[in-house]
Amino acid sequence: MNNKILNITNLSKSFGAFKVTDEISIDLKFNEIHALIGPNGAGKSTLIKQIVGTVKHDMGSIILDQEDITDLNDVERAKIGISRTFQVSSIIPKFTALENIVLSLLERSQKTFQLFKSLNSNSKLFSEAKEILLQIELEDRRKVIASELSHGERRKLEVGLALAMKPKVFLFDEPMAGLDETGTKMMINLFQRIKLNSPILLIEHDMDAVFALADRVSVIVYGKIVASGTVKEIKANPIVHDVYLGYEIT
Numbered sequence: 001m002n003n004k005i006l007n008i009t010n011l012s013k014s015f016g017a018f019k020v021t022d023e024i025s026i027d028l029k030f031n032e033i034h035a036l037i038g039p040n041g042a043g044k045s046t047l048i049k050q051i052v053g054t055v056k057h058d059m060g061s062i063i064l065d066q067e068d069i070t071d072l073n074d075v076e077r078a079k080i081g082i083s084r085t086f087q088v089s090s091i092i093p094k095f096t097a098l099e100n101i102v103l104s105l106l107e108r109s110q111k112t113f114q115l116f117k118s119l120n121s122n123s124k125l126f127s128e129a130k131e132i133l134l135q136i137e138l139e140d141r142r143k144v145i146a147s148e149l150s151h152g153e154r155r156k157l158e159v160g161l162a163l164a165m166k167p168k169v170f171l172f173d174e175p176m177a178g179l180d181e182t183g184t185k186m187m188i189n190l191f192q193r194i195k196l197n198s199p200i201l202l203i204e205h206d207m208d209a210v211f212a213l214a215d216r217v218s219v220i221v222y223g224k225i226v227a228s229g230t231v232k233e234i235k236a237n238p239i240v241h242d243v244y245l246g247y248e249i250t
C-alpha cells in the first residue's frame with residue numbers, strides 16, 4: 001500500500017540565474033508531521049509556494065493522493081485538498097473570528113450563505129465553526145473582529161481557517177512565529193491532534209517546537225535537501241551541526 005499522501009519529485013525553481021529550489025524530492029506520509037528546516041533564504045517558503053501553486057516551478061512533479069497535480073493552478077489545488085499556505089492576509093480583518101471561520105467553511109462547501117432559506121444548514125455551519133473555535137482555543141473571542149485580535153490569536157485563527165478547509169495535507173509556514181510560550185504549547189498540542197486527520201508539512205524556525213512535533217525532519221540549504229531523518233538522526237547528523245553553527249542542537 002502506498003503510505004504517501006504527497007510525493008514531490010525533483011521540484012526546481014530559478015529566479016533569473018538564481019536556483020532557489022534545486023531538484024527537491026520530499027514526501028509526506030499519512031499521520032505524520034514532516035518538518036522542513038534550514039537557514040534564512042534556503043528556499044523553504046518558495047518550495048511551499050510551489051506546492052500550493054502560487055509559484056510556478058520550472059521542473060518536477062507533484063502527486064497528491066495518487067493524483068498528478070503538477071499542471072493544476074493554485075485554486076484547483078486548493079479545491080482538491082492542498083491547504084493554503086500560512087499567511088495572515090487570508091483573514092478578513094473586519095469580520096469576527098466566528099465569521100472568518102464560517103466563510104472558510106463556506107468556501108470549502110462552495111455554498112452561498114442563505115440567510116432565510118435554510119436556517120437548519122446555517123445553524124449546522126455555525127456549530128461546526130464553533131467546534132473549530134474550541135479546537136483553536138478562540139471560542140471566547142468569537143465575537144471579536146479579527147483586526148482587534150492579538151498577533152497570537154490571529155495565528156490561531158489562521159490555523160482555524162486551514163482546519164475549516166479540511167484539506168488532505170496542511171502546509172504551514174512558520175505558524176509559531178511571534179507566539180508566546182502558551183501559544184506555542186497550544187499550537188504543538190493542536191498539530192499533534194490534527195496530523196491524524198491530515199498530515200503536516202511544517203516550516204518552523206523554533207527548534208524546540210520542531211523537535212517536539214516532527215516525525216521526520218528534512219534540512220534544506222541553498223535549495224537542496226542535505227539531510228533527512230528522524231529527530232534523533234537529525235540531531236546526530238554532523239552536516240546539520242555545520243549548517244546550524246552556533247545553534248546548540250541538543
Ligand SMILES: Nc1ncnc2c1ncn2[C@@H]1O[C@H](COP(=O)(O)OP(=O)(O)OP(=O)(O)O)[C@@H](O)[C@H]1O
Nearest residue numbers: 015018020038039040041042043044045046047205
Ligand atoms: N519572487 C522572487 N524573486 C526573486 N527572488 C526570490 C523570490 N522569492 C524568493 N526569492 C529569493 O529566493 C531565496 C529563497 O527565499 P525563500 O523565501 O524561499 O527562503 P526561506 O527558506 O523561506 O527563508 P526564511 O527562513 O527567511 O523564510 C531568497 O534569497 C529570496 O530572496
Ligand SMILES: [Mg+2]
Nearest residue numbers: 044045046173
Ligand atoms: Mg520563509
